[in-house]
Amino acid sequence: MAEISSDVIRGYNDIIILFLLLNSPSYGYEISKQIRSLSEDKYIIKETTLYSAFTRMEKNGFIESFVDEDMAGGKKRTYYRLTEAGREHYRAKCEEWKLTKEVIEKFIADEGALI
Amino acid sequence: MAEISSDVIRGYNDIIILFLLLNSPSYGYEISKQIRSLSEDKYIIKETTLYSAFTRMEKNGFIESFVDEDMAGGKKRTYYRLTEAGREHYRAKCEEWKLTKEVIEKFIADEGALI
DNA sequence: TGTCGTACTATGTCTGTCGTAGTAACTATA
């Protein structure tokens, strides 16, 4: 199965992660599984990429973290919730995506033209 | 007018440049103008990005350069032509694009869902 | 004479992604 290279995805992890936070807070491991299943195994985000995206986006004010201390066994889990700025960032990124898509498609040759 | 940021485009300059070399050799300045006009001013590639892409893609065997020494005024111009490997690279990148598009669209919310 | 367009080259920086490694608790299986 063909895989999507990292370079292609660069800059789109934001959209992907924020989408999964639109309706309710979530945490790293769950988001990673959701990306995998929603993309039907076509995109498997690297752990380091995901967690560094969290750090970056929190610094930018797009998400906020809170820790669930009361899990069984004393384990901790860090949740992230979308801020209003994050929602706006998501909207803007989606607009950008539409534009990008239009532009790139102008540089895709017809099947036949490729011999 | 909204502009496309570099991160969005990252990894797609290859497709864009190679597309413009599919039918005939060309050179930096012309390609840059063609990108601008074909995208209707929505994407203006940076000179340094373009020329470093040439260097990289020549190193990878996707394109070959030759110099036109006989221009009026003794000026030189470096042309690039697509190799067979470059054509294959272009094909592969287009396939990857289709996959990427499908995946990313799964993470784009409906207009209405965004309040 | 000076500005604009053409056609690049050089050098260094930034940043999102990735590779590698490690920690630590719980859970199912043999």
Added chain:
DNA sequence: TATAGTTACTACGACAGACATAGTACGACA
């Protein structure tokens, strides 16, 4: 009871494509 697997991260360093800034040099045109 041992051990492999899953969950849930953190730390650190490296890579590479894109970018900022600057400079070179020729021709055309006013």
